[in-house]
Amino acid sequence: MKKISCSVTAPEGFLASGIKSGIKDNKLDLGLIFSKVPARAVGVFTKNEIKAAPVEVCQKNLKNGQAQAIIVNSGNANCLCGKKGFNQAVSITKHLSSCLAIRTEDVLIASTGVIGKPFPADKIISALPRLVNKLSRSGALAAAKAIMTTDLFLKQVAVKMKIGAKEVKLGGIAKGSGMIYPNMVSAGDSFGATMLCFLTTDACIEQNALTKSLSDAVDESFNAITVDGDMSTNDTVIILANSLSGNPEIKYRSRNYKIFQSALKYVASYLAKEIVRDGEGASKFIEIEIKGAKSKTDAQKIASRIANSNLVKTAIAGEDPNVGRIAAAAGAAGVRLDVPKLDIYLSGLKIMSAGQIHYQVRTKARRLLQNKKIKILLNLNAGANRASIWTCDLTEGYIKINAKYN
Amino acid sequence: MKKISCSVTAPEGFLASGIKSGIKDNKLDLGLIFSKVPARAVGVFTKNEIKAAPVEVCQKNLKNGQAQAIIVNSGNANCLCGKKGFNQAVSITKHLSSCLAIRTEDVLIASTGVIGKPFPADKIISALPRLVNKLSRSGALAAAKAIMTTDLFLKQVAVKMKIGAKEVKLGGIAKGSGMIYPNMVSAGDSFGATMLCFLTTDACIEQNALTKSLSDAVDESFNAITVDGDMSTNDTVIILANSLSGNPEIKYRSRNYKIFQSALKYVASYLAKEIVRDGEGASKFIEIEIKGAKSKTDAQKIASRIANSNLVKTAIAGEDPNVGRIAAAAGAAGVRLDVPKLDIYLSGLKIMSAGQIHYQVRTKARRLLQNKKIKILLNLNAGANRASIWTCDLTEGYIKINAKYN
Numbered sequence: 029m030k031k032i033s034c035s036v037t038a039p040e041g042f043l044a045s046g047i048k049s050g051i052k053d054n055k056l057d058l059g060l061i062f063s064k065v066p067a068r069a070v071g072v073f074t075k076n077e078i079k080a081a082p083v084e085v086c087q088k089n090l091k092n093g094q095a096q097a098i099i100v101n102s103g104n105a106n107c108l109c110g111k112k113g114f115n116q117a118v119s120i121t122k123h124l125s126s127c128l129a130i131r132t133e134d135v136l137i138a139s140t141g142v143i144g145k146p147f148p149a150d151k152i153i154s155a156l157p158r159l160v161n162k163l164s165r166s167g168a169l170a171a172a173k174a175i176m177t178t179d180l181f182l183k184q185v186a187v188k189m190k191i192g193a194k195e196v197k198l199g200g201i202a203k204g205s206g207m208i209y210p211n212m213v214s215a216g217d218s219f220g221a222t223m224l225c226f227l228t229t230d231a232c233i234e235q236n237a238l239t240k241s242l243s244d245a246v247d248e249s250f251n252a253i254t255v256d257g258d259m260s261t262n263d264t265v266i267i268l269a270n271s272l273s274g275n276p277e278i279k280y281r282s283r284n285y286k287i288f289q290s291a292l293k294y295v296a297s298y299l300a301k302e303i304v305r306d307g308e309g310a311s312k313f314i315e316i317e318i319k320g321a322k323s324k325t326d327a328q329k330i331a332s333r334i335a336n337s338n339l340v341k342t343a344i345a346g347e348d349p350n351v352g353r354i355a356a357a358a359g360a361a362g363v364r365l366d367v368p369k370l371d372i373y374l375s376g377l378k379i380m381s382a383g384q385i386h387y388q389v390r391t392k393a394r395r396l397l398q399n400k401k402i403k404i405l406l407n408l409n410a411g412a413n414r415a416s417i418w419t420c421d422l423t424e425g426y427i428k429i430n431a432k433y434n
Numbered sequence: 435m436k437k438i439s440c441s442v443t444a445p446e447g448f449l450a451s452g453i454k455s456g457i458k459d460n461k462l463d464l465g466l467i468f469s470k471v472p473a474r475a476v477g478v479f480t481k482n483e484i485k486a487a488p489v490e491v492c493q494k495n496l497k498n499g500q501a502q503a504i505i506v507n508s509g510n511a512n513c514l515c516g517k518k519g520f521n522q523a524v525s526i527t528k529h530l531s532s533c534l535a536i537r538t539e540d541v542l543i544a545s546t547g548v549i550g551k552p553f554p555a556d557k558i559i560s561a562l563p564r565l566v567n568k569l570s571r572s573g574a575l576a577a578a579k580a581i582m583t584t585d586l587f588l589k590q591v592a593v594k595m596k597i598g599a600k601e602v603k604l605g606g607i608a609k610g611s612g613m614i615y616p617n618m619v620s621a622g623d624s625f626g627a628t629m630l631c632f633l634t635t636d637a638c639i640e641q642n643a644l645t646k647s648l649s650d651a652v653d654e655s656f657n658a659i660t661v662d663g664d665m666s667t668n669d670t671v672i673i674l675a676n677s678l679s680g681n682p683e684i685k686y687r688s689r690n691y692k693i694f695q696s697a698l699k700y701v702a703s704y705l706a707k708e709i710v711r712d713g714e715g716a717s718k719f720i721e722i723e724i725k726g727a728k729s730k731t732d733a734q735k736i737a738s739r740i741a742n743s744n745l746v747k748t749a750i751a752g753e754d755p756n757v758g759r760i761a762a763a764a765g766a767a768g769v770r771l772d773v774p775k776l777d778i779y780l781s782g783l784k785i786m787s788a789g790q791i792h793y794q795v796r797t798k799a800r801r802l803l804q805n806k807k808i809k810i811l812l813n814l815n816a817g818a819n820r821a822s823i824w825t826c827d828l829t830e831g832y833i834k835i836n837a838k839y840n
Binding site for chain 2: 075077107108109256259260261337338350352353355382426431
């Protein structure tokens with residue numbers, strides 16, 4: 029596997045575009061990804077009880093496991109807009125399918141932005157011919173920009189791998205910065221922005237292998253990040269696999285599956301980390317790892333509680349080695365802890381063991397916290413299970429952004 | 435029941451004091467509450483797996499249901515200081531009991547401040563004679579000040595009630611401003627600062643009635659507040675009932691029990707609300723009420739999720755009627771929602787119904803958010819159960835305080 033340039037149009041047969049449709053004021057706000065041939069398609073979506081209209085439309089249109097186009101707007105979430113919002117989303121898929129001369133069920137849709145604001149479907153519909161006209165390989169950049177909201181930078185990646193004698197490519201774009209605590213489909217209870225991610229590949233892969241591969245990759249990437257602990261109504265990850273590389277079909281659990289899976293995991297993790305790095309107001313990237321847990325769920329619960337602790341996140345923002353806050357968050361996760369066995373490390377430095385904080389390493393710890401990348405490791409010494417979660421610190425920047433978001 | 439002046443020394447036979455022991459720099463940091471006679475005593479404590487040493491000492495000393503003194507320091511939590519911290523807490527109770535000429539088991543202890551910092555027991559022990567010497571009825575004020583950490587104002591209240599022919603008094607002091615998400619003893623799973631509260635009464639009340647009364651009052655007050663969702667290792671509520679009013683003993687579930695219970699609930703709720711009002715950086719007091727839930731647990735889970743949503747709290751700080759964030763938080767609580775039935779009200783204004791946000795009332799909603807007191811009400815229209823939680827908004831002030839807390 030090798031990283032290559034470009035993103036969703038790196039794989040054979042994919043085109044993309046991004047334009048200003050007028051939802052936002054003079055900014056790119058509408059993107060399109062298109063496969064020249066129908067592709068196998070799988071999606072995972074938010075587990076929030078309140079689901080945006082485009083999520084419902086995708087779930088319906090993905091039932092046959094096939095799609096050919098994904099249209100995405102920023103600036104409006106089309107969520108809690110009643111029956112009208114749903115009908116508007118359907119109407120957009122119909123208009124787009126006729127512009128593209130493809131089946132309506134092969135159009136997927138996603139939205140991100142303010143919840144509850146009347147959805148400007150007319151603006152989108154009248155922009156469709158222009159959006160389709162702009163489709164090109166170089167359009168991936170405009171598409172990646174069009175899905176940004178509070179994002180400070182665009183998020184894209186692509187890789188190539190060998191499957192049999194063929195070169196297979198896999199690319200993706202993503203957005204997300206706030207309301208980031210995804211919990212999509214198969215994930216556990218404790219893990220859970222709007223984050224959107226669209227993946228394309230020219231691989232030929234069995235439908236069930238594609239489903240399992242996406243679900244596993246999401247669990248270890250997007251489902252393992254949090255910016256603010258707020259789960260969105262619009263979280264969406266979709267992969268389109270159009271088979272145009274001509275590789276022998278990838279079967280579930282085969283050697284080729286492992287190659288594909290490791291590439292997909294790399295791409296998903298790369299984009300998930302980019303979202304955390306671009307977390308609203310974030311100044312630090314924090315990895316929290318829990319080792320030695322009795323179960324993976326225990327490890328996830330503790331990691332999640334620490335990652336969502338405002339006190340831990342503000343302490344790290346202030347480069348203050350307040351180990352007590354980390355320990356207190358761990359102790360509040362609803363998991364039995366054998367405190368005398370608990371070891372805590374800060375970027376490799378042991379800061380707590382045997383039920384006691386090592387207050388004397390405070391100056392060293394403070395120095396380590398000056399780095400942009402922080403690692404918190406807890407070893408519960410109670411079992412053989414582990415979990416990781418990626419998050420960011422909590423700064424005044426987050427408050428500024430979110431006290432006035434329209 | 436009537437509100438009266440003073441606090442923990444309003445009831446007969448109670449004295450208090452507060453002094454500077456040198457834990458903090460030239461600030462009151464050590465308080466004492468003392469009953470002239472042994473009192474029936476009950477406490478509730480944090481459910482955090484990591485418990486401060488004083489919590490463990492209290493739990494031990496309360497086994498016989500009796501106490502006569504409570505010593506409290508601020509500036510150091512005596513938590514995660516290993517076996518040494520525990521021994522230091524015990525040593526303080528021993529020294530104090532000999533100063534006061536009472537039994538060691540009748541001394542309770544509480545601490546609040548930084549976790550993991552070596553505990554300055556020597557400073558406290560050498561200050562004990564001065565602390566005891568200062569005991570007086572007017573010392574309640576100094577005691578209330580001595581337990582403050584980031585608190586901007588002191589929290590105290592007292593009431594009197596008639597039990598039989600006798601006048602019974604009940605008073606309390608509390609502290610708490612950050613790391614506030616108490617979850618003590620009997621509360622459900624989803625509810626969870628250091629908050630300390632010490633209550634005194636001259637009532638004569640059966641031990642089991644006192645236990646039940648405190649537990650119920652705490653569930654509807656301290657266990658129903660959150661500032662930042664971070665549960666402390668030191669949360670403590672203790673009540674001493676010294677029987678000196680001479681009232682006929684209050685029996686569980688009697689008419690007099692109801693009078694006492696309603697007074698205790700008032701005092702606990704008053705102090706709990708004061709903690710929220712003084713939440714670190716808080717500019718608004720927010721009540722979240724969930725009605726029409728299938729179960730109380732469902733209602734608590736949703737209330738708690740909304741109350742701990744950084745996006746809801748920052749929106750309210752910015753006086754931005756972002757209803758979508760409230761709904762998204764409700765939908766992420768892990769409780770099934772029938773979205774078309776969900777009604778949301780903001781300080782009496784209906785802002786969502788039938789699965790649709792009323793975007794047109796936005797200007798009115800924005801005006802309502804200019805008030806200092808905000809009420810968010812969700813009616814799930816799915817059952818007959820309810821829950822309330824009190825919280826505050828999230829401002830840049832919170833970040834400033836917590837990025838540099840030592």
